[in-house]
Amino acid sequence: DSGVTQTPKHLITATGQRVTLRCSPRSGDLSVYWYQQSLDQGLQFLIQYYNGEERAKGNILERFSAQQFPDLHSELNLSSLELGDSALYFCASSGGGTGDPYGYTFGSGTRLTVV
Amino acid sequence: DAKTTQPPSMDCAEGRAANLPCNHSTISGNEYVYWYRQIHSQGPQYIIHGLKNNETNEMASLIITEDRKSSTLILPHATLRDTAVYYCIVRFPFGNEKLTFGTGTRLTIIP
Numbered sequence: 001d002s003g004v005t006q007t008p009k010h011l012i013t014a015t016g017q018r019v020t021l022r023c024s025p026r027s028g029d030l031s032v033y034w035y036q037q038s039l040d041q042g043l044q045f046l047i048q049y050y051n052g053e054e055r056a057k058g059n060i061l062e063r064f065s066a067q068q069f070p071d072l073h074s075e076l077n078l079s080s081l082e083l084g085d086s087a088l089y090f091c092a093s094s095g096g097g098t099g100d101p102y103g104y105t106f107g108s109g110t111r112l113t114v115v
Numbered sequence: 116d117a118k119t120t121q122p123p124s125m126d127c128a129e130g131r132a133a134n135l136p137c138n139h140s141t142i143s144g145n146e147y148v149y150w151y152r153q154i155h156s157q158g159p160q161y162i163i164h165g166l167k168n169n170e171t172n173e174m175a176s177l178i179i180t181e182d183r184k185s186s187t188l189i190l191p192h193a194t195l196r197d198t199a200v201y202y203c204i205v206r207f208p209f210g211n212e213k214l215t216f217g218t219g220t221r222l223t224i225i226p
Contacts, residue, residue, distance in 0.1 A: 002158065004158075033213060033214070035216075042216055042217065042218055042219070043153075043159065043216040045213050045214070045215060045216075048213050056213050058213070088156060090158050090159070092158070092159075092214075103149050103151070103161050103164065103206070103208075103214060104159075104161070104214055105161070106158030106159050106160070107158055108157060108158050109156070109157070109158055111156075
């Protein structure tokens with residue numbers, strides 16, 4: 001157990017639908033990062049939150065949004081789903097204001113299948 | 116722009132040392148070299164990091180050249196469980212900078 005919890009582990013939904021993926025960071029970590037990994041593709045950075053505020057944005061589609069709540073958990077919302085959104089979605093967290101010299105800790109991911 | 120270059124794949128016999136190279140010729144003075152690995156469909160796992168000195172932990176050793184333009188990750192006695200994609204990343208360790216993953220090296224340990 002890495003300390004980063006992602007739910008659900010698996011999700012199957014239809015095209016056009018909306019889903020919410022949840023991430024609870026490691027205790028004490030203030031930063032949450034979301035990554036997408038399509039089949040046999042690399043890890044694509046989507047977005048980062050730090051202590052409730054958006055810190056950095058990557059190649060995140062307009063149909064996707066995220067937020068980080070006061071208790072530091074984060075949610076990634078995916079709407080108007082398309083077949084191409086099928087992927088593994090990983091959440092990672094890292095330490096406080098001075099950063100984390102050991103990098104991130106990743107969760108085990110949510111496998112999203114759009115049918 | 117890719118900051119690191121790694122071979123796409125490598126094989127290593129079980130029980131032998133696996134040496135994974137990485138080129139990072141544009142690394143800046145305050146950037147560290149990090150190594151992560153991803154075992155099939157699992158979340159990436161931190162292995163080791165270093166600035167300029169060689170580093171060793173319970174998982175691996177990291178050798179960084181004197182000019183810091185390249186490094187080698189060494190798994191001293193590879194097992195089948197070490198089969199994974201290995202990512203070399205350069206990063207400033209503070210300020211919660213995001214990790215940018217390249218394509219990595221797919222290491223296959225052969226029985």
